Amino acid sequence: MKQENNKAHKFGMVIDLDKCTGCGSCMVSCMSENNVPFKEDESNKKDSITWMRVYKITNGKSFPDTEIVYLPRPCQHCGGKGDHGHSPCVSVCPATATDYGYDTGIVSQIYTRCFGCRYCMGACPYHARYFNWWDPKWPEGMENYLSPNVSPRMRGVVEKCSFCYHRYQAARDKAYVDGRDDIEEQEYQTACTTACPAGAIVFGDLNNPAHAVHQIVKPDPHPDPRNKHIVGKSRNPNVFRLLERLGTNPKVYYLSEREWVRKAGDNYLEGEWDEIKNHHGSSSHD
Amino acid sequence: MDSALIPEGAKRCSFPKFAIGIAIVGAVLLWGVYAMFLCWFKGLNQTNMNDYYGFALWIWADLAVIAVGGGAFFTGLLKYIFKVDELKNIINFAVIIGFICYSSALLILAIDIGQPLRGWFIFWHANVHSMLTEVAFCLSCYFAVLTIEFIPNILENRQVNRVPFFHHLAHNMHGVMAIFAATGAFLSFFHQGSLGGVAGVMFGRPFAVREGLLIWPWTFFLFTWSAAAFGPCFTLLVAKITETITGKKLVKDNVVHLLAKISGWMITTYIIAKIIDTIYWATVTIPSLGFKLSHFYTNNSFYGYWILITEVVLCGVVPGALLIIKSTRENPTLRLIAIVLGVIGVCLNRWVMVLQIMAVPVMSFDTWALYIPSWQEIATTILPVAYGIILIAITYRYLPVFPQEQELNSIEPATEAE
Numbered sequence: 040m041k042q043e044n045n046k047a048h049k050f051g052m053v054i055d056l057d058k059c060t061g062c063g064s065c066m067v068s069c070m071s072e073n074n075v076p077f078k079e080d081e082s083n084k085k086d087s088i089t090w091m092r093v094y095k096i097t098n099g100k101s102f103p104d105t106e107i108v109y110l111p112r113p114c115q116h117c118g119g120k121g122d123h124g125h126s127p128c129v130s131v132c133p134a135t136a137t138d139y140g141y142d143t144g145i146v147s148q149i150y151t152r153c154f155g156c157r158y159c160m161g162a163c164p165y166h167a168r169y170f171n172w173w174d175p176k177w178p179e180g181m182e183n184y185l186s187p188n189v190s191p192r193m194r195g196v197v198e199k200c201s202f203c204y205h206r207y208q209a210a211r212d213k214a215y216v217d218g219r220d221d222i223e224e225q226e227y228q229t230a231c232t233t234a235c236p237a238g239a240i241v242f243g244d245l246n247n248p249a250h251a252v253h254q255i256v257k258p259d260p261h262p263d264p265r266n267k268h269i270v271g272k273s274r275n276p277n278v279f280r281l282l283e284r285l286g287t288n289p290k291v292y293y294l295s296e297r298e299w300v301r302k303a304g305d306n307y308l309e310g311e312w313d314e315i316k317n318h319h320g321s322s323s324h325d
Numbered sequence: 326m327d328s329a330l331i332p333e334g335a336k337r338c339s340f341p342k343f344a345i346g347i348a349i350v351g352a353v354l355l356w357g358v359y360a361m362f363l364c365w366f367k368g369l370n371q372t373n374m375n376d377y378y379g380f381a382l383w384i385w386a387d388l389a390v391i392a393v394g395g396g397a398f399f400t401g402l403l404k405y406i407f408k409v410d411e412l413k414n415i416i417n418f419a420v421i422i423g424f425i426c427y428s429s430a431l432l433i434l435a436i437d438i439g440q441p442l443r444g445w446f447i448f449w450h451a452n453v454h455s456m457l458t459e460v461a462f463c464l465s466c467y468f469a470v471l472t473i474e475f476i477p478n479i480l481e482n483r484q485v486n487r488v489p490f491f492h493h494l495a496h497n498m499h500g501v502m503a504i505f506a507a508t509g510a511f512l513s514f515f516h517q518g519s520l521g522g523v524a525g526v527m528f529g530r531p532f533a534v535r536e537g538l539l540i541w542p543w544t545f546f547l548f549t550w551s552a553a554a555f556g557p558c559f560t561l562l563v564a565k566i567t568e569t570i571t572g573k574k575l576v577k578d579n580v581v582h583l584l585a586k587i588s589g590w591m592i593t594t595y596i597i598a599k600i601i602d603t604i605y606w607a608t609v610t611i612p613s614l615g616f617k618l619s620h621f622y623t624n625n626s627f628y629g630y631w632i633l634i635t636e637v638v639l640c641g642v643v644p645g646a647l648l649i650i651k652s653t654r655e656n657p658t659l660r661l662i663a664i665v666l667g668v669i670g671v672c673l674n675r676w677v678m679v680l681q682i683m684a685v686p687v688m689s690f691d692t693w694a695l696y697i698p699s700w701q702e703i704a705t706t707i708l709p710v711a712y713g714i715i716l717i718a719i720t721y722r723y724l725p726v727f728p729q730e731q732e733l734n735s736i737e738p739a740t741e742a743e
Contacts, residue, residue: 085375085694096690110690120528125454127529133457134446154446155369155439157379158457164529164687170379170439172370194368195439281688284614285529303689306615 049144050202051245051290052232053255053278054111056300058239059093061109066091068234069113071184072203074191076175088169090114090200091231098299108300111240113231114167114200115281115289116146121262122270122288128159128168137197144245144290145202153196160197164282165289168199202242203229224250245271245290256292259320272320279304332483332725336734343722350714357708360701364436371701377694378683383437386706388520388675390426390433391464392548393668395556397423397471398506398513403587405506414580417726418567419560420474425716427468429709436705456522463516470509474502481725514549521548524678531614532621533682535606543602544678550598554591555671557584558644558664565661567721573734575727578655585660589648592667596641603637621685625693628681636677640670 069075069091081087091113098106119125124139126146136153139146160168174194177185185191188205192198210226224243232242243250245258256273263269268286273279279301280289295301302312326340337343363371374381400419404412435441447461480486480495518541524533525542535542561584568575607618622630647653647663654660684694698706720726 083375085377094690127527130454131457131523131526133452133455133461134443134450135452136446136450152443152446152450153440154443156437156447156457157439158455158523160376160379161683162527162529166376166691168379169376170369170374172375173368193440197439282529285531285687287529306620306687306689308612308615308617311615 047142047144047246048244049246049290050207050227050243051116051144051252051256051292052113052202052229052240052242053252053292053294055237055239055241056108056110056293056295057297058237059109059111059235060237061093061095061107062236063093064234064236065111065231065240066093068230069200072186072189072230073201074175074185074189075198076171076173076177076191078173086170086172088171088198090167090169090198092166096300096303106297106299108295108297108303110293111231112165112167112281113229113291114146114202115165115287115291116144116200116202118144118270118288118290120268120286120288127162127164127287131158131162133158143204143207145204145207146199147201147204148197148199150190150192150196150198155195155197157197164285164287168197170197171195206230252292255294261321264321265315265318274319276317276319277301281305327723330482330484330723332723334731335725337722343718347715347718350711350718354708354711354715357704357711360704361432361436361708363701364705365441369437369439371699373697373699373702375694375696378680378696380679380683381696382680382698382702382706383433385672385676385679386709387430387433387437388679389672390429390709391517391520392552392671392675393556393559394423394426394430395513395517395552396558396560397426397474397556398467398509399553399556399591400560400584401474401506402510405503406510409583409587411580411583414727414729415560415564415576415584417478417724417728418564418576419557420471420478421717421720421726422560422563422713424468424471424475425709425713427464427471429712430464431468432709433705456519456526459519460516460523463512463519467509467512467516470505470512473498473505474509477502478720478724478726482723513552517549517552518545521545521678524682527682530682530685530687531611531616532685533678534610535602536610547595547599547602550591550595551671551674554588554595555667557588557591558667558671561585561588562661562664562668563717565664567717571721573730575730575733577729577733580729581660582655585648585654585664588667589645589654589663592641593645593649596637596645599637599641603633621681625684625695627695628684628693632673632677632681636670636673640666640673644670 066089073090075088075090078087091111094110094112096108096110117126119130124141126139129137129139129146133156134152134154136149137146137159138149157170160170171192171194175191207227210222213226214222229242232240241251241255243252245253245256247253255275256278257275258271259274263272266284266286269283270288273292277296278292278294280292281304284305293304307315331337396419400412400416403409404416435444438444447458451458477495477498480491485491521544522542525535525537525544527533535544537543537545561581564576622628622633644663644667647659686692
């Protein structure tokens, strides 16, 4: 019997930065869920693997006006210019070892095909891709805790957040067994989403108006009139994406009521922010 | 003891002296080979590369040797297609340098990839959208062409040439060389260009990204152009070094002047295009992404405006001007300064297009990332230099590389070499 799923999903995430406390639960759960190896000394963050990395950002003001925000950064699962699936990394990989799922919007990494040229890492402005500089090793006995659903990666290949794709596969399998065509919103949630004690991460299908992520983001179905490469811009004035102006079209959105936080999501020339901040996609021009 | 192998009528140093020279450079080569095996067996943790610097010293070296090796395809194009006949006196040497550069580039790539045994995946699972795929195909094919171009010269070795089959093969290969030169020029156009495209298509990296023509960013054309412009500078530089070491004049001045003149005009036209590209990028491309030019040249301890000025003015405009003006071109000292500046300029351009791209922060809360290579990276980068010196020494000793050598050094043809 053929398993069918004709409806194209566009899985995405919105992270409420005003709720995030920077506790790191998302990072820990991600590493545990996805068999991410670690080094004895993890102090050099430039060569340690953190599919989900929490950045600490300040508003640059001195006491008592200092404000801090913690920004969790998984792979942004970019749709590329015009959201056509040519993500910065997918389009450059010479061996088709990273792929864009048009049925899910998820950027996958095929570990057994990657030969470690690292072009994808150079192309990703979010530093979301990590190279296995060492053989993956776990302290004795800890290998028993590895997830059987996720293959560990060998030395010399690139890896990154998969939006816990194996959970999607499991949910799909369950739906199939139950005789359903599609999965429910709560059946497929990433490890970081479920682990966040503050409930700061909301995950779901950006194409499905019934999903919470869609309701928060309110993605604009039309290209941005200011930049035709940008698609899916949020119509929620408090929601933004990282480096949206580059046209990478990430599927990870951030939410904050604080203006300086939203401004930190991208680069702006002097005076530009005031002009752009109230622009929320094609509806702004209606 | 090896006199029977030395070209007839040519004078070479004694074998022990030659062997000592090779042994010294060979020791450096072995150091590089040791580092190479460390990288292969222990992995790329032997380097100081990291997740910010996925592309580092090796990729710069790779791009640089390919750029300076561009003298081979461009000289071949001029000699065989545009029939600039004087260049027959330097074409063998240009081909050997090209062969060294391209074989080095392939070796560097074999060390650089995390899973060397899967290197063939780039052909088997080729992604037609990737510039690196184009690089791999054209680079490999062009290396095959360079090998074919090199073979006739090897067959002209005194002993090998005595075998009638090899003698005729060499003769016939010379006869059809125009086809290979044209193929080489075609392939080079694409792989030099696609190496430029590697940077230019990275639309997530504002320092690298360029607009362009159809699927090709402007860096595609700039890389091809710069390789054709500066490649002959490197050929002339290595020829000059060889002349200095051997104490002989090997190429006539008119040949040198001609190649220098062509190089000068190519550099000048290239640098005009490069300046236009830089101005457009600085005033149109990056402001549209929210960046000012100063973002890329300030707030860090290494990359300042000096690198842009050095690359474009000191190592671009200056050598171009020195080589197109007859009086400065024909002045040996000024010509040497020009070709050295030219070689530095193209290498600096490749550095900027690899390492500075990685260093610049893109997210507003990210920071500059600087990197210092490990000794294993340095040793494996010096490895091709040592290999090149050895190959040039061997080919110079045993093959008739320079057709004008005898004429310029008035050696009695009957004399057996020592």
